[in-house]
Amino acid sequence: DQQVKQNSPSLSVQEGRISILNCDYTNSMFDYFLWYKKYPAEGPTFLISISSIKDKNEDGRFTVFLNKSAKHLSLHIVPSQPGDSAVYFCAARGEAGGTSYGKLTFGQGTILTVHP
């Protein structure tokens, strides 16, 4: 049972345009959502996060939107740059008091390619 899903295995975008990466989850017991970025031969690095009590968090070119009723979050990158080409993982943290408190559940990743 996959609790965090990224249904698009890949996304191709032109430089300067917007990249939108999507993530769906099934467990309402998550309290924090995070995006990680992974380059080949490196481990994932933290990119941006959002608390479940918010619906938007922005950091420079990166914005994460959370729709709790739809159990959906998305990462927007504007403008996209070739250096953004990487695998993007969505992750969700189990809330306090639950059996999965603090532990991150990851999606399967989306490969983003930004063309010059």
Add this chain to the structure above:
Amino acid sequence: ETGVTQTPRHLVMGMTNKKSLKCEQHLGHNAMYWYKQSAKKPLELMFVYSLEERVENNSVPSRFSPECPNSSHLFLHLHTLQPEDSALYLCASSQDIGASYGYTFGSGTRLTVV
């Protein structure tokens, strides 16, 4: 340098071999994790350690044996593995299990079982 160092970066082993993966962090973090990343699959949590004590074992086969001798080091001992165990093994650490800003990952060990 990510702050979490994993060795070796690549490992090829036969099914009858015994090997160990090493992870080291000097971030002062109290929690450490082993994740497995197989192709086109989500990162799978294998083991969680908090203050050197194992707090979770996600139904991982006994051919994988973790060890956390101190808060800075984490090992994954491997023996009699199967070809389907070939994957990228990632170590991560966080300040505590509930850290809201997520984990710091190492670069991983690419394991191939032949």
